Amino acid sequence: MSLAVDASGRDLRSVSIELKEAVAKGPVVIHGAAYLHGLFAGFKKGEVIIEGDSGDYLGVLNDGATIRITGNAGRYLADNMTGGTVIVEGDAGYGVGQYCYGGTIVVKGNAGDFTAVMNKGATIIIEGNVGDEVATYMLAGDLVIVGDAGKNLGNYLIRGNIYVGGKWESLGHNTLLEEMTQADLVRLRGYFDEYGIKADPMIFKKIVRLSEKPFYKAKEPIQLECPRV
Amino acid sequence: MPPMNGTFCVTVMKDRCINTKMPGKCATCVEVCPYDVFGIDGAGSVYVQNYNACVGCRICAEFCPDDAIRINPAESEFLVRSPWTFPQVEEIHYKAQTGEYMLRGFGTMGHAPSFDNITVVPSQIASAAPLDKYREECNLEVVIGEDTCENPIRLRYPLIFPAMSFGALSKEARMSLAIGAAQTGILSNTGEGGLLKDETWLIKGYENEERTLKRWEPGGYLVVQWSTGRWGVSADFVRAGDGVEIKIGQGAKPGMGGHLLGAKVNEEIAAVRGIPVGSDALSPCRYYDVQDLEDMKRTVAFLRDVTDYKVPIFFKLGPSRPYADVKACVEAGADAISIDGLVGGTGCSPAVVTQGVGIPTVALIPPAVQALKDMGVHRRVKLFVLGGMRSGLDAYKAMAMGADGVGFGAAAEIAMGCRACMSCHTGRCPYGITSQDPELRARLDPVEGGRRLANFIKATAEEVKMLTMLSGHNDISDLSEEDLRAMDLNTAAITGLKLVGYERRLPWWEDERNELNVG
Known part of the structure; x- marks a missing residue:
């Protein structure tokens, strides 16, 4: 039996205090969180289910908790997450999984523009379509887009992989279309099985970076010798 | 002479x-x-x-x-051959050869309006008598977040070490800053390069990780920076600080994000930042996860929530439209605002941006203070002024103009041994301050660096105290514009200080109908 927290009409601080106590005891169901922003920030463990829609910055700085949203998520879902899992049954807004260092985000619907920007290691799976400027300056991690992508996909990618099942409008700078390997197929199948996504890994295309050093000149690290003064 | x-x-x-x-x-x-x-x-x-x-x-x-x-x-070539000085000629040659613009570390070169043409007015018979620096007390303490947080920061002196990241600075330099702050009871800011583990105990004055050997009293404060690049940021990082600073911009390159060139990205920094060794870390110029002021308010709200409403939230601004920007920071919920001037330094920046973008530090203070007064929070939301601050004299002048404290960035580097050669971006700092080369870094001893920093801060604080007392005050928060005079028309015009001799403010500063343009 999970505990219920009603967040409607309340401020972040009071809901947060109640949540901290409730989460320590077991799974929590939250109602009426659609207008509350920055909810469930920085939790190391715990399990919550958001009944209905959520506000912006849900699960920001999440460091190990599991969050499930039955409706749609607001903007900046799981911003700067370092661990844990966030699953959205509906759509997610602008900027899903920006600045993440780790963890997994699964959006069953569509996601907005600027998704996975500066992703530094998280696995982000979007079952629907995504908007423009997705995965800009991504530094590590996996981004799986089962549907289509918009303009400038993977702009200035540094590391990490982007897998796209559908089409894209245009690719950004410093991107390279690479052959899918057996390891990629296994990895995608693993994701699809784990999160119950119906898709065929065989049709996916993989985008990687062209160079790890796209800015200025591709400078080598300094030679470790110095003049004696 | x-x-x-x-x-x-x-x-x-x-x-x-x-x-x-x-x-x-x-x-x-x-x-x-x-x-x-x-x-x-x-x-x-x-x-x-x-x-x-x-x-x-x-x-x-x-x-x-x-x-x-x-x-x-x-005489300097700057006088005799200007504008075609040697550096200018070399810069054009560099561009002609490589097709790239110049990058450079440190700060702005050459003349910018500064505190130099402001003089301090001492007390004589007509005003309150001067106080005795040698035998009387003077309060230099600044408290940040007294009304808003559970654990406010109590700075022993109105001086701070502003944000200088691990990456721009060497590990030894970061440790020196922590030790220097621990010995003086002031704060050091991590900058955007993530947290160096050693800093967390050094800043409290402990020599070891277990926090059993306390070597430096009274212990300082560590402010962690929430920046546009978010390097090494996690919930633990945010909670590790005694305060969180939200970086909006910086004086050396307002409107641009941090630059860390690949030459300085070694394994350790690559690991903290999560980037390949040797690749440039160019932070975004804005927050991808903030689109308007409402979003910034929400950011402040969740940062307070993550830190359990215990620590103050700082904002750091570049020099742009100080009145409107400071107002926006207060609206967003700042406990303290650092505003960085044109002369503010950096580890690396495009040369033209360092040189030619932003408002001089001295001209930022009056509108920033006016904004705080108009919002009714002057002296409650603390204002720190950064950018080319050199001494207790500069600090005193900034505080008399309405700031609550000042930050020493470049001056702190110089206190550690720097000779201002302006080559921080190369990673070849001869004093091991802005280098990641183990051999060069070995030239900086963190304990000695910390001692020098502490000495510099203590001497500077004494200067502030001396000037405060000779102008008849026993508390730095009592300082006012009346304690200063501008020595030339330009300074009087941009600061609103009384002009020497004329003994009045220039007329347009007196016109109250003249509202500040908030554009």
Whole structure:
């Protein structure tokens, strides 16, 4: 039996205090969180289910908790997450999984523009379509887009992989279309099985970076010798 | 002023000199010069033996029978060949050769309106009598977030070490700053390069990770930075600080994000930042996860929530529209605002941006203070001024203009040993401050660096105290514009201080209908 927290009409601080106590005891169901922003920030463990829609910055700085949203998520879902899992049954807004260092985000619907920007290691799976400027300056991690992508996909990618099942409008700078390997197929199948996504890994295309050093000149690290003064 | 060595260049034109043509025949210059600039060898030939001794009296030229001697002042090329100075010519050559613009570390070069043309007004008979610096007390403490947080920051002195990241600075330099802050009870800011584990205990004055050996009293404060690049940021990082600073911009490159060139990205920094070794870390210029002021308010709200409403939230601004920007920060919920001026330094920045973008520090303070006053939070939301602050004199002037404290970035580096060669971006700092090369880094001892920083801060604080007391105050928060005068029209015009002699503010500062343009 999970505990219920009603967040409607309340401020972040009071809901947060109640949540901290409730989460320590077991799974929590939250109602009426659609207008509350920055909810469930920085939790190391715990399990919550958001009944209905959520506000912006849900699960920001999440460091190990599991969050499930039955409706749609607001903007900046799981911003700067370092661990844990966030699953959205509906759509997610602008900027899903920006600045993440780790963890997994699964959006069953569509996601907005600027998704996975500066992703530094998280696995982000979007079952629907995504908007423009997705995965800009991504530094590590996996981004799986089962549907289509918009303009400038993977702009200035540094590391990490982007897998796209559908089409894209245009690719950004410093991107390279690479052959899918057996390891990629296994990895995608693993994701699809784990999160119950119906898709065929065989049709996916993989985008990687062209160079790890796209800015200025591709400078080598300094030679470790110095003049004696 | 006494003559300076090396101020003059001595040139002997061989084709005119009698001695060159007939050695042994003339040595007038040798005889007349009282400073032994000229020498004579065994064969009777005259030569210049010590250029540096010349004081520029030109007596040799006067006596030279054939006008063969020239004495030129060795003035800076900036004066004599401007605008086509050597650095300018070299910069054009660099661009012509490579097709790239110049990058450079440190700060703005050359003249910008500064605190130099402001003078301090001491107390005499008409105002409150001066206080005795040697035998009386003066309050220098600044408390940040007293009304809003559970654990406010109590700075012993109104001085801070502003954000300088691990990456821009070496590990040793970051440790020095922590040790320096621990010895003086002030704060050090991590910058955007993530947290160095050692800092967390050094800043509290502990020598070891277990926090059993306390070596430095009273212990300082560590402020962690929430920046646009978010390097190494996690919930633990945010909670590790005694405060969280939200970086909006910086003085060296307002409108741009942090630059860390690949040359400085070694394994350790690559690991903290999550980037490949040797690749450039160019932070975004804005927050991808903030689109308007409402979002910024939400950011402040969740940062307070993550830190359990315990620690103050700082904002750091670049020099742009200080009145409107400071107002926005207060609306977003800041406990303290650092505003960085044009002269503010950096580890690396495009040269034209460092040189030509932003408002001079001295001109930022009046509108920023006005914004705080208009919002009714002056002295409650603390204002720290950064950018080219050098001494207790600068600090005093900034505080009398309404700031609550100042930050020493470049000055702190110099206190650690830097000689301002402006090459921080290369990663070849000869003093190991902005280098990641193990051999160069070994030249900086964190304990010695910390001691020097603490000395610098203590001496500077004494200067502030002395100036505060001689102008008749026993608390830095009592300082006001009345304690300062502008010494030239320009300074009076941009600061609204009273002009010396005229003893009034310039007329347009008195016109209350003249509202600040918030654009």
